[in-house]
Amino acid sequence: MIETTDAPSSLTPAQYPIGVFDSGMGGLSVMQDIRALLPNESLIYAADAGSVPYGGRSASLIRDRSRALVEFLAATPVKAVVVACNPATAAAVPDLRRHWPSLPIIAMEPAVKPAVAATRSGVVGVLATEGTLGSDRFSGLVSQYAGSVRVLTRPCPGLVERVEQGDLDSPALDRLLTRYLQPLLEAGADTIILGCTHYPFLRERILLLAGRPLHLIDTGAAVARELRRRLGASALLSPASAPAATAFWTTGDVAALERFLARHWQETPVRVRAIGNIEKTTQET
Numbered sequence: 001m002i003e004t005t006d007a008p009s010s011l012t013p014a015q016y017p018i019g020v021f022d023s024g025m026g027g028l029s030v031m032q033d034i035r036a037l038l039p040n041e042s043l044i045y046a047a048d049a050g051s052v053p054y055g056g057r058s059a060s061l062i063r064d065r066s067r068a069l070v071e072f073l074a075a076t077p078v079k080a081v082v083v084a085c086n087p088a089t090a091a092a093v094p095d096l097r098r099h100w101p102s103l104p105i106i107a108m109e110p111a112v113k114p115a116v117a118a119t120r121s122g123v124v125g126v127l128a129t130e131g132t133l134g135s136d137r138f139s140g141l142v143s144q145y146a147g148s149v150r151v152l153t154r155p156c157p158g159l160v161e162r163v164e165q166g167d168l169d170s171p172a173l174d175r176l177l178t179r180y181l182q183p184l185l186e187a188g189a190d191t192i193i194l195g196c197t198h199y200p201f202l203r204e205r206i207l208l209l210a211g212r213p214l215h216l217i218d219t220g221a222a223v224a225r226e227l228r229r230r231l232g233a234s235a236l237l238s239p240a241s242a243p244a245a246t247a248f249w250t251t252g253d254v255a256a257l258e259r260f261l262a263r264h265w266q267e268t269p270v271r272v273r274a275i276g277n278i279e280k281t282t283q284e285t
Contacts, residue, residue: 013079013236014079014235014236014237014238014239015042015238015239015242016042016076016077016078016079016236017041017042017043017044017076017078017079017245017247018034018038018041018042018043018044018078018079018080018081018082018227018231019043019044019046019070019073019074019076019078019080019081019082020034020043020044020045020046020081020082020084021045021046021047021048021066021069021070021073021081021082021083021084021085021088022045022046022047022048022084022085022088022197023047023048023049023051023052023053023054023065023085023087023088023160024047024048024049024052024053024160024163024164024198024252025047025049025163025164025198025257025260026084026085026160026163026196026197026198026199026201027045027047027082027084027085027197028045028197028260028261028264028265029084029197029198029200029201029218029220030082030084030108030197030220030223030224031043031045031084031265032220032264032265033220033221033223033224034082034220034223034224034227035244035246035267036224037221037224037225037227037228038224038227038228038231038237038238039244040237040238040239040240040241040242040244041237041238041244042238042242042244042245042246042247043244043245043246043247044073044076044078044246044247044248044249045246045247045248045249046069046072046073046249046250046251046275047248047249047250047251047252047257048065048069048250048251048252049164049250049251049252049253049256049257050250050251050252051065051251052160052161052164052252053087053129053160053161053164054085054087054088054091054129054131055087055129055130055131055132055155055157055160055196056129056130056131056157057087057131059090059091059092059131062087062088062091062092062131063091063092063095065088066083066088066091066092066095066096067092067095067096067099069275070096070099070100070103070105072249072275074100074103078103079104079231079236080103080104080105080106080227080230080231080236081096081100081103081104081105081106082105082106082107082223082227083096083105083106083107083108084108084197084220084223085108085197086108086110086128086129086131086132086195086196086197087129087131087132088107089107089108089109089137090131090132090135090136090137090138091131091135093105093107104227104230104231104234104236106223106226106227106230107223108197108219108223109137109141109219109222110126110128110132110137110138110141110193110195110219111193111195111217111218111219111222112124112126112138112141112142112144112145112146112151112193113141113144113145114217114222115151115191115192115193115215115217116145116146116147116149116151118191118215118217119149119189119190119191119215120190121188121189121190121191122148122149122150122188123149123150123152123184123187123188123189123190123191124146124149124150124151124152124189124191124192124193125152125153125154125181125184125185125187125189125191125192125193126151126152126153126154126192126193126195127154127156127159127180127181127184127192127193127194127195127196127199128153128154128155128156128193128195128196129155129156129157129160129195129196130155130157132195132196133153133155133195138195150187152183152184152187152189154180154181154183154184156176156180156196156199158176159173159176159177159180159196159198159199159202160196160198162176163198163199163201163202164198164256166256166259166260166263168201168202168204168205169205173202173205174205174209177202177205177206177209178209181206181209181210185210185212189214190213190214190215191214191215191217192206192214192215192216192217193217193218194216194217194218197218197220199218200218200220201264203216246265246267246270247271247273248261248270248271248272248273249272249273249274249275250272250273250274250275251274251275254272254273254274257272258270258272
């Protein structure tokens with residue numbers, strides 16, 4: 001049985017928190033956009049840091065892990081779940097929506113459409129995990145929106161791990177970023193899709209290494225707007241007077257998430273708690 005939070009039974013559904021999960025710390029970039037747009041909403045973040053990264057994992061494992069995390073969040077309970085993870089969106093969201101048909105589940109989507117609209121050179125680069133780039137959803141978006149624009153993709157093994165370690169500016173990170181960016185820049189890309197929720201934390205470094213203006217596009221703000229729309233349509237937006245709270249949970253190292261939050265989350269105090277073991281129900285296949 002997964003340990004859950006104990007939300008007061010007196011809360012109305014509109015006062016329930018919003019659940020957000022990711023394979024690790026990357027989804028905090030989406031949480032920042034949600035908090036900026038919906039300051040009165042309480043939030044619960046679940047990081048599956050014990051299994052990070054999801055990129056390169058089997059689809060069946062990602063589905064199992066995602067289902068266990070939504071089970072944890074739904075037991076709180078929450079009024080909506082944001083899947084702040086591109087590989088989980090690609091592998092698990094249809095399954096999650098079948099299992100929780102009455103729970104709004106908002107997912108990520110690589111920002112192909114806005115990137116195509118933004119480019120002036122006619123070349124768009126995509127930095128993402130192999131799982132995202134190989135998904136039917138991504139290829140469908142390219143087919144639907146690219147038109148005459150060239151969409152060049154670069155899988156980026158190692159970047160998620162660097163962000164998880166809190167490494168946002170080391171020489172080793174710069175070497176990785178340069179390896180992934182250089183072919184896109186040489187091909188004339190003036191717009192880069194950050195196709196993993198970890199990558200917005202590398203925004204400043206990418207711009208520095210590029211040495212020229214770039215449009216860097218991620219979908220955190222769009223996800224926050226869709227969340228607000230879905231909650232509003234269901235009369236689930238929190239009352240303006242409601243105090244907002246934030247809770248953080250992880251399947252990995254509590255201290256590591258606390259250190260990351262100290263740098264990248266403005267609210268204090270911050271408490272991180274451990275999610276119980278879900279390994280027995282989510283074995284790699």
